[in-house]
Amino acid sequence: MSQVSASPRKKLVVLGNGMAAGRVLDELFARAPDLYEITVFGAEPRVNYDRIMLSPVLAGDKQFDDIIIHDDAWYAQHNIDLRRGETVVAIDRAARNVRTQSGMVEPYDELIIATGSRPILLPIPGAELPGVVTFRDLDDVNAMLTAAKGGGNAVVIGGGLLGLEAAAGLALNGMKTTVIHLMPTLMERQLDPNAAYLLQKAIEKRGIEVLTGANTNAILGDSKVTAVRLQDGRTLPADLVVMAVGIRPNTALAKDAGLEVKRGLVVDDFLMTNDEHIYAVGECVEHRGQCYGLVAPLYDMAKTLGAKLAGEQASGYAGSSTSTKLKVTGVDLFSAGDFAEGEDEIVLRDPSRGVYKRVVLRDNRIIGAVLYGDTGDGPWYFDLLKKSTDIASMRDMLIFGQAYQGGGAPMDPAAAVAALSDDVEICGCNGVCKGTITKAITAKGLTTIDDVRSQTKASSSCGQCTSKVEALLKFTLGDAYSASGRKPMCKCTDLTHEEVRGFILSKELKSVPAVMQELGWKTSCGCPSCRPALNYYLLCAWPGDYRDDPQSRFINERAHANIQKDGTFSVVPRMWGGLTTPDELRAIADVAERFHVKTVKVTGGQRIDLLGIKKEDLPAVWAQLSAAGMVSGQAYAKGLRTVKTCVGSEWCRFGTQDSTGLGVKLEHFLCGSWTPAKVKLAVSGCPRNCAEATVKDIGVICVESGYDIHIAGAAGLHVRATDLLGHVATEEEAIEYVAAVLQLYREQAAYLERIWKWAEKTGLEKIRAAIMDDHEGRRALLERFKKSQHAVRKDPWAERAAGQELHEFMPLAVLNTVKPLVPAE
Amino acid sequence: MQHSKDFWFDIGPLHAIPQRGARTVKTPRREIAVFRTASDEVFALENRCPHKGGPLSDGIVHGRKVACPLHNWIINLEDGEATGADKGCARSFPVKIENGRVYLDMGVAAAP
Numbered sequence: 001m002s003q004v005s006a007s008p009r010k011k012l013v014v015l016g017n018g019m020a021a022g023r024v025l026d027e028l029f030a031r032a033p034d035l036y037e038i039t040v041f042g043a044e045p046r047v048n049y050d051r052i053m054l055s056p057v058l059a060g061d062k063q064f065d066d067i068i069i070h071d072d073a074w075y076a077q078h079n080i081d082l083r084r085g086e087t088v089v090a091i092d093r094a095a096r097n098v099r100t101q102s103g104m105v106e107p108y109d110e111l112i113i114a115t116g117s118r119p120i121l122l123p124i125p126g127a128e129l130p131g132v133v134t135f136r137d138l139d140d141v142n143a144m145l146t147a148a149k150g151g152g153n154a155v156v157i158g159g160g161l162l163g164l165e166a167a168a169g170l171a172l173n174g175m176k177t178t179v180i181h182l183m184p185t186l187m188e189r190q191l192d193p194n195a196a197y198l199l200q201k202a203i204e205k206r207g208i209e210v211l212t213g214a215n216t217n218a219i220l221g222d223s224k225v226t227a228v229r230l231q232d233g234r235t236l237p238a239d240l241v242v243m244a245v246g247i248r249p250n251t252a253l254a255k256d257a258g259l260e261v262k263r264g265l266v267v268d269d270f271l272m273t274n275d276e277h278i279y280a281v282g283e284c285v286e287h288r289g290q291c292y293g294l295v296a297p298l299y300d301m302a303k304t305l306g307a308k309l310a311g312e313q314a315s316g317y318a319g320s321s322t323s324t325k326l327k328v329t330g331v332d333l334f335s336a337g338d339f340a341e342g343e344d345e346i347v348l349r350d351p352s353r354g355v356y357k358r359v360v361l362r363d364n365r366i367i368g369a370v371l372y373g374d375t376g377d378g379p380w381y382f383d384l385l386k387k388s389t390d391i392a393s394m395r396d397m398l399i400f401g402q403a404y405q406g407g408g409a410p411m412d413p414a415a416a417v418a419a420l421s422d423d424v425e426i427c428g429c430n431g432v433c434k435g436t437i438t439k440a441i442t443a444k445g446l447t448t449i450d451d452v453r454s455q456t457k458a459s460s461s462c463g464q465c466t467s468k469v470e471a472l473l474k475f476t477l478g479d480a481y482s483a484s485g486r487k488p489m490c491k492c493t494d495l496t497h498e499e500v501r502g503f504i505l506s507k508e509l510k511s512v513p514a515v516m517q518e519l520g521w522k523t524s525c526g527c528p529s530c531r532p533a534l535n536y537y538l539l540c541a542w543p544g545d546y547r548d549d550p551q552s553r554f555i556n557e558r559a560h561a562n563i564q565k566d567g568t569f570s571v572v573p574r575m576w577g578g579l580t581t582p583d584e585l586r587a588i589a590d591v592a593e594r595f596h597v598k599t600v601k602v603t604g605g606q607r608i609d610l611l612g613i614k615k616e617d618l619p620a621v622w623a624q625l626s627a628a629g630m631v632s633g634q635a636y637a638k639g640l641r642t643v644k645t646c647v648g649s650e651w652c653r654f655g656t657q658d659s660t661g662l663g664v665k666l667e668h669f670l671c672g673s674w675t676p677a678k679v680k681l682a683v684s685g686c687p688r689n690c691a692e693a694t695v696k697d698i699g700v701i702c703v704e705s706g707y708d709i710h711i712a713g714a715a716g717l718h719v720r721a722t723d724l725l726g727h728v729a730t731e732e733e734a735i736e737y738v739a740a741v742l743q744l745y746r747e748q749a750a751y752l753e754r755i756w757k758w759a760e761k762t763g764l765e766k767i768r769a770a771i772m773d774d775h776e777g778r779r780a781l782l783e784r785f786k787k788s789q790h791a792v793r794k795d796p797w798a799e800r801a802a803g804q805e806l807h808e809f810m811p812l813a814v815l816n817t818v819k820p821l822v823p824a825e
Numbered sequence: 826m827q828h829s830k831d832f833w834f835d836i837g838p839l840h841a842i843p844q845r846g847a848r849t850v851k852t853p854r855r856e857i858a859v860f861r862t863a864s865d866e867v868f869a870l871e872n873r874c875p876h877k878g879g880p881l882s883d884g885i886v887h888g889r890k891v892a893c894p895l896h897n898w899i900i901n902l903e904d905g906e907a908t909g910a911d912k913g914c915a916r917s918f919p920v921k922i923e924n925g926r927v928y929l930d931m932g933v934a935a936a937p
Contacts, residue, residue, distance in 0.1 A: 523887070523888065524863065524888060525845060525863045525887055525888060526887055527887050528884075528885040528887060528892035528897065528899075531885060531887065532885075550843070550846075551843055551844065551845040551846045551885070551886065552845075552885070553885075554885065554894070555883040555884070555894040558883075559883070563880075563883060563894050563895070565877065565895065566878075567878070567879065567880040567883070615883075807841060807842075807843065807848065810848075811848065811849045811850060811851050811856075812836055812837045812841055812842065812848035812849060812850050812859060812927075813834075813836040813837055813850045813851070813929075814850075814851040815834060815836075815850065815851065815852045815853070815931065816851075816853065
């Protein structure tokens, strides 16, 4: 087959006859079969075989012949001079030759170092005793198989991939096997604790004892190993000890030759060492700071090197993403990429089938996957990971695997859930399976998510399975299920406003990121719709604890003024109950003049609006108003705006009570409070109702016998007269009841929901019962309101006039003078 | 008139812009909004919404988008294009971060 060419062929020498070397030659021959005269030195006395299949050989599933990659005929066909069992001991870079143990010298034009790695031997007493083996090559496997014939005890040190495969093989061969692992969980580099837990259970099921967090202290024995002693003093009898604690790049030869070696033999993107005639490939190399111990990167490297040797303009090797599969029969496990805590993740658990799937995402791209029990989709996830595919459109169905991604269009969630078997876990937090939920729906006549929550606990903890539970309701009830009233907060979540508020309290979520993480937000940092809502809910739930997030507030609340159509702002100082003084009016007039306020207007809420103020001027405007004793009117807030009053008994001939005084007291007590939507109050001194209290969010109408408290009026887009909540006798009670109903609204309503809407949703009777009848409950509401007010008692204008949040009002830079940019012709 | 690029002006430290927020830079020709995302990317757009001229710097920044404070148009920070059904574009300007400071290309920002 071979031809003798006229010009002598270049001489290629390969050190190592493992998988990397074999693969490089395959890649080379595919491109340029006759370019080199090749000599291969292999330390093992045999042809090239598939090292990763040694586990099945140990387990008895395969014979050595089954795992041979290149047989003798292949070496002959390619005219390769294979020196098996011959070790190279030195490289002479200047003379370009290698010297073997027997003193033979072989010259080269190009040299490939593919010496692989060596198992790490723990530096403990007894490590050199007969009966202590590693798990690297066929000789090790044969040693283990021989030892196993005598039965007895085997101890495997190391609960990683190799250690567990060795343990499983030894157990199958009839040895009583124990695995000692230093770390708290098995395969901690490839698995998260959940998958490791399932793995440990599966390993133990095979009769293998697993000791985690166990440190090996010494190997005992005189002429051969008899036991292993742990740090804590325990001694385990052992006829065979397998050390599988890791590998180390085999670089001694390269180091002696003066090549650059760090953790491994350093190569560039073309697998070249710092000697232009010496390449390196496989587990012995370090590329971009990375050493690999798996087969896929080695194949990637071989492709680059094969092409390079063939003289092709190859694209360089850029590193590899790696995935792991454990080759233990009956244990189905896959892992790839990163799975650090605190990332965006999707998890599916099915305890009865022993299935655990976790896909870790960042910016809608898979960065890691751990699968246990059902790894069919591992390669698909790995492919999405390597290609960095945006999975946003298939996110809902992603965890169910490729089969559910029919034809590009995501499968209907209802159909996907319908396709699940009854024992698939729907709610991971409470371990509720599909069958449990559908049975409860049918047997107990459940019709809503809340019903399912209270009857089965499903979806009552983190809420992430809500959409699945809803799909089950639809699937079980068919047309009888109506989702009426259930509206997700926004496109970032499937949960409703009420559900999110509930979880914030029950799970003690205290920050926007915590809510988004724990409740499985679908976007990285929310949207303009959910962020202000969450900020309010957190503020309301944890007064004093929660740190307000200005960036989650609409500009008006961030700048404490109302933005106008031209980007300027309007400023409305508070006028308590609509009262003002000559001094205040003078101060307002001064501000209006000094800042050239174009429009000064009296508002519908009995105060004065200064329009057209530039954002940069706001702190100065406030400073001047502040100096005259005025504070923010919060005319911009989802919060308490005004308390409108009439003159009441002090002046009016019909007045029954001091409506003005009550209005001022209410405004002082309630002002500064953040609420789901704006809140306007009014107090009228008699039923003639000059303050128009019956179209306010909360209205008080004074009568001879006391105070009628009204709620749920509206006079905007929607017009609605108030409902009478109840009657109280004293001014003190009036304030208490009004504050209590405001707090109830604060705690229950959805963001942007005015009181009338909340009241219609909740039902007046329910609110009346909570405020008028439940005296203890009302007092508790009042206390909670007072507590929340502690956090907001400072005037935001005074704070900003004093320099707080200055960046909000100042340009980052003002570039006034720019020299001509065009250079002279 | 052809203005050359790469007149990088130091407009201040990155930390002076709130995360998920914006600051303005006044230039003789226009006001520019410089945005900082949650992941510390910066973008610069003319501080005028293509809809009715709203100051985009006052909007809520989410992901790589900003919601105009006037009528809630959602503007893409990368290219200034309105998203969804809305059509329009706020001009974008080259901006970069180096050693924790933000630089605006005035060659472009000062051009007509």
